[in-house]
Amino acid sequence: LDLPYVWLRDHCRCDVCYNHQTCQKNIDNFELDLDIRPTEVSFDGTVLTIEWPDKHLTSYNIDWLLENTYHDQHRDRVERVLWNKAIMATITEQPMVPYKDFMETEDGLKEHVKNLMKYGFSVVTQAPPSHEGTLAVSQRLTFLQPTFFGPSWSFTSDMAFGDTAYTTLGLGAHTDNTYFMSPSGIQVFHVLEHQGTGGETLLVDGFFAAETLRRDNPTAFKCLSETVVAHEFYDSDHRVRSLGTVLSFHPTTKKMFSIRFNPYDRSPLHTVPPDQIKKFYKSYAALTEEIRKPESEVWLKLKPGMVLFVDNWRVMHGRSSFTGLRRVSGCYLPRDDWFGKARLFGLQNL
Numbered sequence: 001l002d003l004p005y006v007w008l009r010d011h012c013r014c015d016v017c018y019n020h021q022t023c024q025k026n027i028d029n030f031e032l033d034l035d036i037r038p039t040e041v042s043f044d045g046t047v048l049t050i051e052w053p054d055k056h057l058t059s060y061n062i063d064w065l066l067e068n069t070y071h072d073q074h075r076d077r078v079e080r081v082l083w084n085k086a087i088m089a090t091i092t093e094q095p096m097v098p099y100k101d102f103m104e105t106e107d108g109l110k111e112h113v114k115n116l117m118k119y120g121f122s123v124v125t126q127a128p129p130s131h132e133g134t135l136a137v138s139q140r141l142t143f144l145q146p147t148f149f150g151p152s153w154s155f156t157s158d159m160a161f162g163d164t165a166y167t168t169l170g171l172g173a174h175t176d177n178t179y180f181m182s183p184s185g186i187q188v189f190h191v192l193e194h195q196g197t198g199g200e201t202l203l204v205d206g207f208f209a210a211e212t213l214r215r216d217n218p219t220a221f222k223c224l225s226e227t228v229v230a231h232e233f234y235d236s237d238h239r240v241r242s243l244g245t246v247l248s249f250h251p252t253t254k255k256m257f258s259i260r261f262n263p264y265d266r267s268p269l270h271t272v273p274p275d276q277i278k279k280f281y282k283s284y285a286a287l288t289e290e291i292r293k294p295e296s297e298v299w300l301k302l303k304p305g306m307v308l309f310v311d312n313w314r315v316m317h318g319r320s321s322f323t324g325l326r327r328v329s330g331c332y333l334p335r336d337d338w339f340g341k342a343r344l345f346g347l348q349n350l
């Protein structure tokens with residue numbers, strides 16, 4: 001551990017420097033002396049005590065220091081398991097949690113969050129097969145994230161919104177809300193009824209596809225990590241548009257952070273200089289090919305009572321075309337809050 005003294009002064013957790021009731025700092029950065037040096041330092045193996053020139057005392061527990069200095073570190077690290085169809089088939093403990101455990105025990109909730117961190121999706125089983133059931137399980141994790149689709153929905157193929165989701169057409173793997181600067185963190189899917197054929201749910205691990213591209217086609221990977229593209233949701237009432245790269249990375253650890261992939265919702269390509277356009281299309285096609293490979297795809301037929309949570313920053317979803325009446329209930333959940341819940345459980349995957 002090698003820290004400038006000013007860092008140690010800035011992070012003082014005494015009652016004057018830190019409000020333990022609100023967990024907020026009282027320090028005025030403006031007054032920090034960059035060249036401050038302690039007048040006395042002692043360490044008893046657990047607690048580091050520092051006396052500053054103005055007689056102010058700071059003490060640190062060594063565990064707190066180790067956890068907070070270089071990175072937002074957590075004891076219970078969750079290793080991500082990137083998957084394709086074959087890998088998913090070998091996983092013995094499927095990411096599923098029974099409704100009763102999920103609703104009534106902290107362990108059940110933690111298990112679900114851990115599944116989301118590890119695989120990018122998790123299913124709550126045996127839930128009440130109703131829209132209220134969807135809301136109950138969703139709100140057990142976080143509050144809902146409202147959008148112009150409403151706080152939540154229960155939709156059929158009636159074109160209630162001008163979007164292919166509201167038809168009987170098949171949808172290739174995509175993430176939702178690519179047209180928002182910060183897309184929703186989780187999408188919840190609950191098929192309440194379906195009398196007919198097709199309508200299966202498709203899942204593809206975007207991080208697996210991106211890592212495969214990084215290995216097999218680094219030029220395309222680099223292009224999609226650096227090229228800013230626009231997405232949009234346009235209808236008579238909305239002119240929503242965003243800018244962002246298809247692949248993005250955690251700002252400090254550089255691990256995969258999000259994939260923004262929805263070919264249907266891409267805006268006119270006005271952000272790419274003419275001499276880069278062919279390169280972008282080639283790179284986007286290479287990623288699309290990876291995503292569309294049958295060996296990337298996991299298909300499941302959702303039944304009433306199975307509530308699927310999908311990490312919308314990592315795992316893409318789609319569906320096959322269908323016949324008959326099919327009603328899907330769901331909502332979006334905010335990314336900051338489900339990650340906040342994970343942090344409360346001491347879980348971290350970044």
Ligand SMILES: C[N+](C)(C)CCCC[C@H](N)C(=O)O
Pocket residue numbers: 149153155163164165174175176177178262265330
């Ligand atoms: C609201 N509900 C989930 C039913 C439909 C959302 C689909 C909208 C859009 N194509 C997107 O990918 O974000």
Ligand SMILES: O=C(O)CCC(=O)C(=O)O
Pocket residue numbers: 165171176189201317318319328
């Ligand atoms: O109908 C479905 O299963 C999913 C449609 C979809 O992509 C969505 O609602 O975001």
Ligand SMILES: [Fe+2]
Pocket residue numbers: 165174175176317
């Ligand atoms: Fe979607």
